[in-house]
Amino acid sequence: MDYDPQVIEERWRERWASEGRYEAEPTADDGAIEKTFVTVPYPYPSGGMHIGHARTYTVPDVYARYRRQRGDAVLFPIAWHVTGTPIVGAVERLRNGEQRQIDSLQNAFGVPEADLRELETPMGYARYFIEEAASSYKRGMRRLGLSIDWRREFTTNDERYSRFVTWQYETLRERRLLEKGKHPVKYCTREENPVTTHDLLEGEEAEFQEYTLIRFEWERDDDVVIAPMATLRPETVRGVTNVYVDPAAEYVLATVDRESWLISEPAVEKLRLQQRSVEVVERFAGERVVGERVRNPVTDEAVLVFPAGFVDADNATGVVMSVPAHSPDDYVALREVQADAERLARAYGLEEASIRAIEPIPILTVEGYGTVPARTAVEDAGIDSSDDPRLDEVTTALYRDEFNDGRLTEAYGPFAGDVVRDARSSFRERHRDRGHFDTFYEFTEEVICRCGGAVAVAYQDTWFLRYDDPGWKEKAHRAVARLDAIPENTREQYADTIEWLNGWPCIRNYGLGTRLPWDPTFVIEPLSDSTIYMAYYAIAHRLEDVPVEELDREFFDTLFSGPEAVDDPNETAIALREEWEFWYPVDVRCSGNDLIRNHLTFFLYHHAELFEEPHWPRGITVMGMGLLEGRRMSSSKGHVVLPGDAIDRYGADTVRFFLLNAAEPWQDYDWQAEEVGTTRDQLERFWHHAQTIIEADRSRSSSELPSTEPDGGRSQLERIDRWLLANLQDTIREVTDALERFETRTASQVVFYRFEERLRWYRRRTDLDRPGAQSTLRAVLETRLRLLAPLIPFVTNELHEQLTGLPADDAPWPDPDHALEAPQVSAEERLVSALYDDIAEVASVTGTDPSTVRIYVAEGWKRQVLRAVVEQASGTDGVPQVGTVMASVMENDALRERGEEVNTVVARLIETVRDRGAGEVEHLDEIDELDVYDDASAFLSREFDAEVVCVPETETDDEKATDAIPLRPAIRLE
């Protein structure tokens, strides 16, 4: 029978679906059956499924299948995340006929022209990629053979799900873990609307930058005008020697929140968006204020306003302060101003001397620079003009060094001696509280909306999840402490994330999802509506029968906290509570390692707050990223592989096996077509070997009576059979351990690749037609099929059923059989393979093709020495010392007489023994070497095409024989 995965796999898919094989039900709670609840983040169908997703969902499937074989009730559900703007945005771009969007759908996911119309509503779009498209998630998941309970699927836009999220957010608000605050957002000034990253034409990488505004004061007539200097380095305020404006740009005098401010014209609109009232009073060119004096609020010093072409009136307030001691730009600019002092003095009515008198004011010391760091930086680089392109580099370098190593001077009082990185934010807070500083948001680069309008920072009212609440943080830490974090080194990352999290703005102005219950103009954003939905899975399919109106606060309070939590508990909720309690907590959540810093930590936070401790998550397994032929996958560039295509080409088992075996789940992996092809070949080879065994088994059982021997035929087993079966027991143990820890790669390496290697040796080593060999091979195949079933379910179920009449899924997980463990046999077999290598090496080095191989086995006193070494070794953890061994050996008169000879043998034996594991050492002196080599002589004779003779060294007069030492026979080739 040929290996045809397409036929085999389709047959099993249909069988599983029609049997409802993976539909999970709670079992009677008599403690006899354990449960396992495994989840994976629900997919976001803003496009089709690619091969990276396939791995994400296959890893938990392996665990689900493994636990099922162990007898657990296993729940592995899935749903669909449609919250937020990505889908809405994609639909909009499609409606606008944007070619980039169309190309991406067609190239990456093979969407046919005719289907594009279906994608013109958000839920139509979502539905398409959930189940209709050739590249849809559901199709991909079914084809991969994921053991999902499909009855529980839902989307995050469903009415009932929204009621559940509503319950969550109302509860959090009541507990004051949800609070109102302000937050910067991207805002299109043309459409007058907030926008998301997907709506941008330019500046997708732009970040919000929080500028500090230093409120310099300009006394003008009787009025005090605030000149707000925008800076990212507020701690340099004491080093200001002057300020700059762009003389050619338009500036205004405006009333800002009832004060007079001097700002550039473009800053007016920005300030308005940042929730300030701004009325322009007067407009003029920047030149108008040159030569004025403004007073530093921190030092009380007044400094001059100079003109500078480098000032960008479009950035922040258009008024900047100059700190020549610490900014190479300012340093060079000041020198240029001073060189031009005469003209400036004349033009703006200043005293030339006061311009020339300006000196940089150092405010911090930093290693590797002089007292005026900017001067050092500029002079070392040999820069003498503000046009020098290297000015940027030295500026960046100096900013970095000052931030990390710069220590503030005495003038800073309480901050004196502090490193900037530690002092900056508290320094800023302090002066903000005193009314010296203000805040202004600006992007790091220009941002343009797809509509062509400029995007600015708007500072808006929003709701925050209080991840910074100390009580909540503490609970989250407790959830981390009791978590089974896989791999273990992620535990610290969760803890770090908790420490680092502040308030999280959890609503958006538009998008799909659940509305904020008390203000439906907002929608709860995707990372915030997906923190406890695993609880919803437990009862999702049951809620279908509950009228939506019944799903109120009390309903969910009853469901999750018990009937005593409310006055009038809903009967259905009480019934469903049992079901929920059966499945909860989540035993393992599998997710991408990039989600540690948000989703996974949120998941812990919300569970810790909303559920009792026994219902907190038990484990999280984190997964690595995928590469495609060494490069990052990218659906917009069409650099993707679709699971459907891969399955058509190689079969689902191959795709699974490759993904599971390419790396451990948490490591990054690389999809390489060539390697996948090899995997397919290996499965095919496995299939053919299995077929041979199955056929032999059939013809045997039809022609022979079943074995009636009381030991089940074990007496027919030879040493080499026992060796293979002993290996099988080790394999069972190792695979079980590996799967418990999600080490899918180790599991497949051990049971598949490493065992294939053992089988290769076995096949060479023995006559496979013996009944003992036949039954060994059959037993090995059956066990391996069960061990492989979680990884490659189609081919193993098929073969297991062919072999035993029962699918592998229905067969219990194998347990190691102690009667078959045989450490001594393993030690013996190592001697045979070492002997084989030695013969081969001698033959090759000497260039001989022997017709006779004589093997001389050490005897007599040498065995006594071995015994002494082994005794010492077992006393010292497997590491015998030469001195102690010699001492004990020399107590024996006969041995002492041999002196130097004994010494040599001891040294060599100690070396050999050290090379063995402690478990093996104790068996070494029990081995009957002659018997072992005799036993292997047929094999050796076949391999070397020579006569093989084993003789004790005492029974020959060949000089060579004296070279024999225990465990290392002497060899003569003739």
Added chain:
RNA sequence: GCGAGGGUGGCCGAGUCUGGACAAAGGCGGCGGACUUAAGAUCCGCUCCCGUAGGGGUCCGUGGGUUCGAAUCCCUCCCCUCGCACCA
């Protein structure tokens, strides 16, 4: 800069926690052989250097150290990847 993870043979990648079987698993690639009309598939062997007797030499980013013994432990330095947020 801070935080996390890395640097192993032509390539990919185990090994590092818990030092000793490590010239270092496995795969890929390459070479040779068997089978075949041939190709493919499959099977076997070889694949750091030297060696006409099972041996020796060099090796795991760099440079030191600890140890009878270091890819593995400690220190120095160099390099790479990811994250430093409100995008899912």
